[in-house]
Amino acid sequence: MLDDVLARIDADLEASLDRLFALLRIPSISTDPAFAGACDEAASWCAAALAEIGFAAAVRPTAGRAMVVGHRTDPSAGPSVLFYGHYDVQPVDPIELWDTDPFAPRIVTRDDGSKIIVARGAADDKGQLLTFIEACRAFVAVTGRLPVPVTVLLEGEEESGGESLPPFLAANREELSADVALVCDTGMWNRTTPAITASLRGVVGEEIVISAASKDLHSGLYGGAARNPNHVLARILADLHDETGRVTLPGFYEGVPDTPEEQRAQWAELSRNDDLLPGVGLSIPAGEAGRSVLEQTWGRPTAEVNGMIGGYTGAGFKTVIPAKASAKVSFRLVGTQDPDKVRETFRAFVRARIPADCSVAFEEHGASGGFRVDLANPHLARGRAALTAEWNTEAVVIGSGGSIPVVGQFKSILGLDTLMIGFGLPDDQIHSPNEKYELTSFHKGIRSWARVLAELAE
Amino acid sequence: MLDDVLARIDADLEASLDRLFALLRIPSISTDPAFAGACDEAASWCAAALAEIGFAAAVRPTAGRAMVVGHRTDPSAGPSVLFYGHYDVQPVDPIELWDTDPFAPRIVTRDDGSKIIVARGAADDKGQLLTFIEACRAFVAVTGRLPVPVTVLLEGEEESGGESLPPFLAANREELSADVALVCDTGMWNRTTPAITASLRGVVGEEIVISAASKDLHSGLYGGAARNPNHVLARILADLHDETGRVTLPGFYEGVPDTPEEQRAQWAELSRNDDLLPGVGLSIPAGEAGRSVLEQTWGRPTAEVNGMIGGYTGAGFKTVIPAKASAKVSFRLVGTQDPDKVRETFRAFVRARIPADCSVAFEEHGASGGFRVDLANPHLARGRAALTAEWNTEAVVIGSGGSIPVVGQFKSILGLDTLMIGFGLPDDQIHSPNEKYELTSFHKGIRSWARVLAELAE
Numbered sequence: 001m002l003d004d005v006l007a008r009i010d011a012d013l014e015a016s017l018d019r020l021f022a023l024l025r026i027p028s029i030s031t032d033p034a035f036a037g038a039c040d041e042a043a044s045w046c047a048a049a050l051a052e053i054g055f056a057a058a059v060r061p062t063a064g065r066a067m068v069v070g071h072r073t074d075p076s077a078g079p080s081v082l083f084y085g086h087y088d089v090q091p092v093d094p095i096e097l098w099d100t101d102p103f104a105p106r107i108v109t110r111d112d113g114s115k116i117i118v119a120r121g122a123a124d125d126k127g128q129l130l131t132f133i134e135a136c137r138a139f140v141a142v143t144g145r146l147p148v149p150v151t152v153l154l155e156g157e158e159e160s161g162g163e164s165l166p167p168f169l170a171a172n173r174e175e176l177s178a179d180v181a182l183v184c185d186t187g188m189w190n191r192t193t194p195a196i197t198a199s200l201r202g203v204v205g206e207e208i209v210i211s212a213a214s215k216d217l218h219s220g221l222y223g224g225a226a227r228n229p230n231h232v233l234a235r236i237l238a239d240l241h242d243e244t245g246r247v248t249l250p251g252f253y254e255g256v257p258d259t260p261e262e263q264r265a266q267w268a269e270l271s272r273n274d275d276l277l278p279g280v281g282l283s284i285p286a287g288e289a290g291r292s293v294l295e296q297t298w299g300r301p302t303a304e305v306n307g308m309i310g311g312y313t314g315a316g317f318k319t320v321i322p323a324k325a326s327a328k329v330s331f332r333l334v335g336t337q338d339p340d341k342v343r344e345t346f347r348a349f350v351r352a353r354i355p356a357d358c359s360v361a362f363e364e365h366g367a368s369g370g371f372r373v374d375l376a377n378p379h380l381a382r383g384r385a386a387l388t389a390e391w392n393t394e395a396v397v398i399g400s401g402g403s404i405p406v407v408g409q410f411k412s413i414l415g416l417d418t419l420m421i422g423f424g425l426p427d428d429q430i431h432s433p434n435e436k437y438e439l440t441s442f443h444k445g446i447r448s449w450a451r452v453l454a455e456l457a458e
Numbered sequence: 459m460l461d462d463v464l465a466r467i468d469a470d471l472e473a474s475l476d477r478l479f480a481l482l483r484i485p486s487i488s489t490d491p492a493f494a495g496a497c498d499e500a501a502s503w504c505a506a507a508l509a510e511i512g513f514a515a516a517v518r519p520t521a522g523r524a525m526v527v528g529h530r531t532d533p534s535a536g537p538s539v540l541f542y543g544h545y546d547v548q549p550v551d552p553i554e555l556w557d558t559d560p561f562a563p564r565i566v567t568r569d570d571g572s573k574i575i576v577a578r579g580a581a582d583d584k585g586q587l588l589t590f591i592e593a594c595r596a597f598v599a600v601t602g603r604l605p606v607p608v609t610v611l612l613e614g615e616e617e618s619g620g621e622s623l624p625p626f627l628a629a630n631r632e633e634l635s636a637d638v639a640l641v642c643d644t645g646m647w648n649r650t651t652p653a654i655t656a657s658l659r660g661v662v663g664e665e666i667v668i669s670a671a672s673k674d675l676h677s678g679l680y681g682g683a684a685r686n687p688n689h690v691l692a693r694i695l696a697d698l699h700d701e702t703g704r705v706t707l708p709g710f711y712e713g714v715p716d717t718p719e720e721q722r723a724q725w726a727e728l729s730r731n732d733d734l735l736p737g738v739g740l741s742i743p744a745g746e747a748g749r750s751v752l753e754q755t756w757g758r759p760t761a762e763v764n765g766m767i768g769g770y771t772g773a774g775f776k777t778v779i780p781a782k783a784s785a786k787v788s789f790r791l792v793g794t795q796d797p798d799k800v801r802e803t804f805r806a807f808v809r810a811r812i813p814a815d816c817s818v819a820f821e822e823h824g825a826s827g828g829f830r831v832d833l834a835n836p837h838l839a840r841g842r843a844a845l846t847a848e849w850n851t852e853a854v855v856i857g858s859g860g861s862i863p864v865v866g867q868f869k870s871i872l873g874l875d876t877l878m879i880g881f882g883l884p885d886d887q888i889h890s891p892n893e894k895y896e897l898t899s900f901h902k903g904i905r906s907w908a909r910v911l912a913e914l915a916e
Contacts, residue, residue: 201678205775214739215555216890219762220659220860223790224745224754225735230763234695241689277683281672284814286685296682304677305688306778311765312786316489316618317663317823318549319788320764320889328770330777332681356742365775402678 001143002454008138009446016134016446017107017117019049023087023126024105024119030065030088031160039065039156042087046129046154053137055152062164065156069175071149072136078148078457079179079379082416084406085129086158086185089121090431097433107439115439124430127437128184128422129154131445138450147457151178155406158185162405169413180379181410182452186422188441189270189396194387194448196380197420199298199372199399200407202333204342205306205365208236208350209326212358216311217321227357229325230310236353237327240303245288247303247331249345255336259299267294270396275426298399301370302332328365332401339367368408373417379456383419386451390444421452459601460912466596467904474592474904475565475575477507481545481584482563482577488523488546489618497523497614500545504587504612511595513610520622523614527633529607530594536606536915537637537837540874542864543587544616544643547579548889555891565897573897582888585895586642586880587612589903596908605915609636613864616643619663619824620863627871638837639868640910644858644880646899648733652845652853652906654838655878657756657830660791661861662800663764663823666694666808667784670816674769675779685815687783688768694811695785698761703746705761705789707803713794717757725752737884756857760790786823790859797825826863831875837914841877844909848902879910 050057050070057070105119310325312318508515508528515528563577768783
């Protein structure tokens with residue numbers, strides 16, 4: 001039966017691509033109000049696609065962009081799944097760096113014969129979310145049903161803050177309940193090795209503004225006597241790390257799990273073939289000493305200064321002692337590190353370094369905890385088996401240093417664990433000009449989801 | 459005769475203000491190439507003003523902004539003087555903190571009835587340089603001549619490095635020769651006490667740019683493994699001072715004279731009544747421990763971070779690890795500290811703190827040594843007598859923490875000592891929003907110069 005479904009997917013690929021191109025032609029840029037109509041159009045398109053394959057589907061308004069929700073509950077015994085994707089896309093600027101219209105999708109054949117789909121949203125996330133829907137389509141076409149109960153939830157604000165999602169989840173907790181969540185918004189380990197992302201880091205964002213004199217001062221007339229907030233800020237930011245790369249906030253590492261030796265060894269091995277740093281002109285891991293790149297980014301918390309500014313930063317030179325200096329600092333969290341506690345500890349750390357005549361103001365920019373799927377989760381094993389079968393290469397369980405808020409919200413609001421399965425590649429140029437998605441990712445992605453659904457139903 | 463000149467100055471004040479306003483309306487910001495045309499316009503305006511009162515005046519091109527030179531050599535026996543001022547001004551940012559257009563000068567009457575002239579350049583240095591020219595104008599109008607031979611030299615790069623001045627002085631040494639130089643770019647001791655500034659600090663300006671990855675990175679995906687140049691920069695800037703406020707560059711204090719005990723005591727006494735810090739909302743000297751505010755600013759060298767920037771500094775938050783971070787740092791020098799040696803020591807200090815995968819680029823922004831007039835200089839005594847007569851308060855001889863490179867260049871290139879006589883006040887907000895110049899400073903400044911010229915001719 002699964003073989004019939006896979007054969008149907010292969011036979012239907014051209015039509016699947018036609019459907020993907022139709023969705024890619026809709027410029028559903030969520031951050032720009034000028035494209036609100038296009039977002040509505042994309043939501044309607046998705047709801048219609050779900051309805052066409054037997055889902056009870058609807059566009060559901062929110063205070064922001066609409067949600068699309070569809071249910072198909074065939075008589076079946078397997079675990080119920082909640083699938084998540086997002087139909088909105090990033091803006092296209094700098095538009096002049098695109099080779100062709102971002103919303104005129106096309107297939108490009110590369111020198112090695114491989115094919116890519118080029119368009120804004122091809123990989124993030126329209127191509128990815130359609131791999132799941134097309135897998136459902138094939139199952140329905142061949143068997144008249146889905147092997148497990150499925151709810152599809154598609155969001156339209158993932159690229160612009162996602163503020164409507166938590167209240168929507170809370171208001172529809174019952175309707176969205178399931179046994180496991182599936183998210184298709186991540187990547188493969190490499191071109192040939194499929195992956196399930198089982199951990200994410202949380203994030204705490206914080207902005208600090210240090211003020212001293214009531215105005216900018218002349219550094220000749222005042223220099224040596226007046227407090228310079230640039231110096232105060234530099235001292236605070238420098239103090240955040242010790243010489244081994246550890247974060248110095250008191251108690252920061254409470255709740256950070258030791259990475260099991262076996263895991264560390266596996267990550268060290270993967271790190272050896274990893275292109276993360278070489279791909280951006282770097283060669284030496286700069287984080288905590290004695291840990292691999294993958295452990296530093298997947299398994300360890302960090303503090304990063306994302307922005308800092310003080311004084312005159314234009315062309316030429318201006319001998320000023322500024323009245324203010326500011327920085328944006330983010331912390332990535334793992335294990336059970338408490339975002340609120342990290343924020344409070346950071347604020348105390350800063351306040352302790354504010355000298356006489358200075359003051360500091362803080363502004364909060366979001367908070368979420370780390371996330372990790374229990375490696376003993378039975379759905380995880382089934383997902384790995386399905387991916388391994390499709391790609392004929394052992395699927396790896398990886399982490400991600402990034403933060404995908406919806407995964408934490410599924411856990412905290414719906415009580416759901418999430419399997420993040422995706423088919424993106426590091427060179428997909430998401431958020432950049434000439435975004436692409438491999439034709440192989442799309443085709444074998446559809447096949448992979450068919451296998452996952454069948455495996456979950458076993 | 460002097461009384462007639464002073465009366466003429468009083469009668470002509472409105473017309474003098476009209477001329478000042480015309481000059482203030484020209485946005486001659488020298489550090490920004492977009493205002494090169496305005497600098498030319500200001501130079502032409504000044505040359506025309508000098509020609510109008512009988513100077514042989516011309517705009518003299520340089521590799522940068524033009525010089526204005528004017529000579530008027532009436533038959534007279536007194537010492538010849540070289541007067542210096544600058545027609546260029548500082549940038550206006552942060553523009554949103556100005557109450558009105560910086561280049562729309564206006565008179566504001568304060569609650570106590572006193573009046574101020576508000577505009578960029580009102581005090582630094584257009585208002586000041588015109589006090590001298592207007593004094594000459596009154597002398598010429600009343601007596602048909604000047605009491606001593608006068609050369610006026612006006613520069614257009616004082617606020618942006620002044621690179622064209624030394625070669626110009628060297629190339630025109632004969633033409634610019636004089637017995638004493640007069641500079642009007644400093645301040646009074648306070649609102650009622652005139653001052654001659656007899657010492658200045660030197661300055662070394664240096665810009666550093668630290669580069670790591672080949673592009674900006676996502677701090678979730680890369681954070682903890684990729685080198686963050688913000689962190690490298692913060693460490694370097696924090697390391698510049700120890701916890702007692704001393705600069706940590708090796709050998710930095712070589713050539714710094716001990717302040718004589720008597721001098722320290724006098725400065726400590728003056729510091730007690732000094733409004734330097736309270737005037738800008740500060741209360742505690744932030745420099746080297748155990749030294750008064752005036753010693754910190756007049757007698758000690760410093761390192762100040764004038765500007766720093768790295769990563770995302772706009773509204774909201776962006777989780778980026780930037781490819782670059784940069785800072786502008788200046789050192790103020792006293793005694794015989796060698797500017798070139800300080801620059802090289804700083805560069806070595808920075809290079810020693812650049813980790814693997816990072817590089818640093820340096821850009822030079824000017825250099826000058828400290829300066830001090832011999833207290834036995836006879837022109838100094840005449841200047842003090844003239845100021846004391848005008849203000850009816852004993853003129854004091856003070857230092858300044860600022861740097862006026864031209865004074866050192868007059869000494870080294872032309873062999874000239876300089877009397878720095880100016881009428882600015884600490885709250886003039888030079889280099890800051892809402893720069894102002896007291897109407898009293900302008901009016902009595904003109905009268906003061908008339909008295910100085912008469913006194914020098916005795």
